[in-house]
Amino acid sequence: MGHLLALDLTAYWATTTIKVLVVLGLIPAGALILGYVFLLKMMSFMQSRLGPMEAGPYGTLQLVADGVKFLQKEDIFPDRADRRVFALAPVVVLMSTFLLYMVIPAGPRLIVEDLDTGVIFALAVSSLSVIGVLMAGWASANKYALIGALRAAGQLIAYELPLVLAVVGVAIQAGTFSLQGIVHAQAEGSIFGIGAIGNPFILTQFVGFVLFLAAAQAELSQTPFDMPVAESELVAGYMTEYTGFRFLFFFMGEFGTAFALSAIGATLFLGGWYLPGVHGTLADVVGPLVLGAKIMMVAFLIFWVRFSYPRFREDQLQAIAWKFLIPISLVNILVTGVLKVVVK
Amino acid sequence: MTTTTDWKQSAYVAAQAADARVNVELETEGMTLNLGPQHPATHGTLRIVVRLDGEQVVWAEPVCGYMHRGYEKLTEVRTYPQVTTLVNRIDWLGHFCNEVPFILAAEKLMGVEAPPRAQWLRTIFFEMARIANISLFLGDMGVQLGAITPVFYAFRDREYVLNLMESVTGGRFHPNFDRIGGIKDDLPKGWIDETKGVMKRVRDFCDEMEDLLMGNEIFQQRTRGVGVIPPAVAADYGLSGANARASGIDWDLRRDEDYPLAWKEVDFKVWTHPDGDSFARYWVRLQETREAASIIEQLLDGLPSGAIQAKVPRIIKVPAGEAWVHTENPLGEMGYYVVSKGGLGPFRCKIRTPSFNNISILPWLLRGVFVPDVITILASLYFILGDIDR
Numbered sequence: 001m002g003h004l005l006a007l008d009l010t011a012y013w014a015t016t017t018i019k020v021l022v023v024l025g026l027i028p029a030g031a032l033i034l035g036y037v038f039l040l041k042m043m044s045f046m047q048s049r050l051g052p053m054e055a056g057p058y059g060t061l062q063l064v065a066d067g068v069k070f071l072q073k074e075d076i077f078p079d080r081a082d083r084r085v086f087a088l089a090p091v092v093v094l095m096s097t098f099l100l101y102m103v104i105p106a107g108p109r110l111i112v113e114d115l116d117t118g119v120i121f122a123l124a125v126s127s128l129s130v131i132g133v134l135m136a137g138w139a140s141a142n143k144y145a146l147i148g149a150l151r152a153a154g155q156l157i158a159y160e161l162p163l164v165l166a167v168v169g170v171a172i173q174a175g176t177f178s179l180q181g182i183v184h185a186q187a188e189g190s191i192f193g194i195g196a197i198g199n200p201f202i203l204t205q206f207v208g209f210v211l212f213l214a215a216a217q218a219e220l221s222q223t224p225f226d227m228p229v230a231e232s233e234l235v236a237g238y239m240t241e242y243t244g245f246r247f248l249f250f251f252m253g254e255f256g257t258a259f260a261l262s263a264i265g266a267t268l269f270l271g272g273w274y275l276p277g278v279h280g281t282l283a284d285v286v287g288p289l290v291l292g293a294k295i296m297m298v299a300f301l302i303f304w305v306r307f308s309y310p311r312f313r314e315d316q317l318q319a320i321a322w323k324f325l326i327p328i329s330l331v332n333i334l335v336t337g338v339l340k341v342v343v344k
Numbered sequence: 345m346t347t348t349t350d351w352k353q354s355a356y357v358a359a360q361a362a363d364a365r366v367n368v369e370l371e372t373e374g375m376t377l378n379l380g381p382q383h384p385a386t387h388g389t390l391r392i393v394v395r396l397d398g399e400q401v402v403w404a405e406p407v408c409g410y411m412h413r414g415y416e417k418l419t420e421v422r423t424y425p426q427v428t429t430l431v432n433r434i435d436w437l438g439h440f441c442n443e444v445p446f447i448l449a450a451e452k453l454m455g456v457e458a459p460p461r462a463q464w465l466r467t468i469f470f471e472m473a474r475i476a477n478i479s480l481f482l483g484d485m486g487v488q489l490g491a492i493t494p495v496f497y498a499f500r501d502r503e504y505v506l507n508l509m510e511s512v513t514g515g516r517f518h519p520n521f522d523r524i525g526g527i528k529d530d531l532p533k534g535w536i537d538e539t540k541g542v543m544k545r546v547r548d549f550c551d552e553m554e555d556l557l558m559g560n561e562i563f564q565q566r567t568r569g570v571g572v573i574p575p576a577v578a579a580d581y582g583l584s585g586a587n588a589r590a591s592g593i594d595w596d597l598r599r600d601e602d603y604p605l606a607w608k609e610v611d612f613k614v615w616t617h618p619d620g621d622s623f624a625r626y627w628v629r630l631q632e633t634r635e636a637a638s639i640i641e642q643l644l645d646g647l648p649s650g651a652i653q654a655k656v657p658r659i660i661k662v663p664a665g666e667a668w669v670h671t672e673n674p675l676g677e678m679g680y681y682v683v684s685k686g687g688l689g690p691f692r693c694k695i696r697t698p699s700f701n702n703i704s705i706l707p708w709l710l711r712g713v714f715v716p717d718v719i720t721i722l723a724s725l726y727f728i729l730g731d732i733d734r
Binding site for chain 2: 043046047048049143144147223224226227230231232233234235307308309310311312313314315316
């Protein structure tokens with residue numbers, strides 16, 4: 001009978017369960033880390049104030065306290081809301097975040113699914129959240145929410161293409177769409193024959209990195225592209241009518257996606273989990289920490305811009321995307337492709 | 345030859361007809377949106393009914409009165425010295441500036457004039473209230489456009505000015521310091537040196553705003569050419585203050601009117617901007633803040649000594665008559681028309697506030713702009729709700 005109780009951790013169902021649980025834990029953890037470090041503390045320091053200081057040491061537990069507060073709130077449905085769609089929308093948004101984590105490698109073997117088209121998959125599922133946003137805006141029966149949701153949908157047209165095109169350069173250089181493969185390509189690469197620190201693609205794909213950051217900013221609907229939630233115009237955009245734990249879902253979705261997109265940026269351009277000189281099993285242990293540090297670097301850039309820039313208008317975003325980001329990324333692809341053929 | 349023209353013409357007509365058909369097919373119902381009374385951009389309880397086609401405004405109308413407190417009526421049941429307490433709350437950011445024109449009107453009726461030191465101190469506080477008021481606008485414009493950081497710098501540096509006001513008057517927001525025939529108290533020790541330090545801070549703050557916000561390309565894209573008011577239209581709608589000066593109207597009561605105040609003693613420039621757009625309004629206010637700091641520094645250097653209170657009877661009775669005094673307040677021209685029947689309080693007091701006239705241009709200005717530009721225009725016109733509804 002003993003063998004029935006012993007858990008076979010290599011069985012398919014066991015690994016899948018563990019992976020799902022880890023990812024489910026990662027979303028709030030990532031949201032909490034980014035929320036505390038950047039939203040609460042970095043923003044406060046930029047604005048010459050301290051931020052939360054009371055809940056926990058240096059206010060570290062403030063977001064936990066806020067989360068508990070949200071859970072205690074009354075679950076309000078607007079009178080004329082489409083109740084089922086209204087309730088489902090935050091889940092759809094969070095689901096897209098959840099799917100993002102599937103393809104991000106945190107070590108040589110620490111990955112949920114190493115898809116051959118990992119990058120494309122990640123970018124595809126990240127835009128799923130717009131469906132949730134549209135549902136939220138439509139079901140809220142609120143004009144501000146509706147305008148916000150439609151703006152989010154309009155924004156998708158503008159930023160999705162530069163986001164994909166920015167990544168294509170990396171894919172050409174690495175020769176693969178798999179995120180794990182891209183990390184390996186950077187780890188095994190060399191700069192002018194010196195392979196000591198590998199070849200992080202930020203050096204060769206700097207234009208792509210900047211384009212990726214700009215498009216990711218729009219994807220996350222953060223300033224200067226935060227028109228869907230523009231608080232001075234639309235109160236809170238598509239989130240206007242949400243309270244309590246449904247709002248918490250949106251919050252976790254927002255910051256969880258920021259964490260995941262930073263992770264993708266770190267993987268594509270900074271070498272992901274790779275640390276020079278660390279190989280084998282040790283890389284599985286150190287990898288998540290290295291990736292975490294790199295995530296914080298990318299997220300710092302994203303949030304730095306968020307807290308210091310004014311907001312574009314919707315038509316200006318379209319103009320920037322189509323007249324500026326897309327041509328540059330196309331040129332970037334062309335140059336990368338030519339160099340790939342010429343140099344190799 | 346004619347055939348070509350005909351062909352072109354008929355093609356044009358056909359294209360127009362096709363366009364018209366598509367327009368009929370795609371014609372959508374507009375949406376009426378209530379911006380306010382509770383809305384972050386109206387910083388108070390202004391309601392703007394806008395009729396939208398997509399995100400474009402077809403028609404707009406401001407609805408005010410949600411914060412009407414009946415000050416004109418309330419002044420009638422108060423004595424003259426009591427009125428300053430009330431009118432402090434009209435433009436609550438430019439607190440002291442509200443008191444001065446009323447006191448001047450009462451003094452005009454009584455034939456009293458404040459001693460020179462009181463006049464100079466009044467002017468100093470007037471300009472300090474202007475800095476306290478406009479510096480908040482300089483940061484708030486950023487918030488309305490989505491940049492959340494500048495407003496915290498504005499709050500931080502405004503605090504120094506408010507602290508100075510508090511150390512003299514005892515009130516940060518509602519000094520209630522002006523008296524008929526003078527002011528309540530003299531300056532505390534060391535105040536002048538401290539003020540000079542703070543004025544340097546105010547200049548630094550202006551430089552910071554110029555770097556952080558006004559020099560930002562996104563800010564310029566969002567404000568340049570948005571909400572353009574030609575000078576003639578500005579004059580038609582009775583715009584005053586920085587809003588009029590940003591349209592190129594060179595009109596500043598501090599320079600153009602003769603007051604028993606110290607503006608004529610100092611050297612200052614009235615800034616105007618030819619563009620008349622939201623950026624020009626921001627630019628003019630930024631220059632005005634610098635100018636106010638320079639006025640205060642000049643006044644502090646030449647502050648005369650002597651009494652701060654003229655001889656007035658213990659119980660103030662104002663002789664019968666009518667007086668109109670208007671001053672250049674932070675938001676624009678503010679005036680009091682005081683009618684006295686010889687009693688302890690005014691018989692009637694008409695209060696002309698700048699914001700009320702400034703927002704009257706909104707139906708004209710908002711037609712055809714996008715929703716984000718509505719917010720830009722509202723922010724750049726810079727109104728205070730208490731000043732609209734009084």
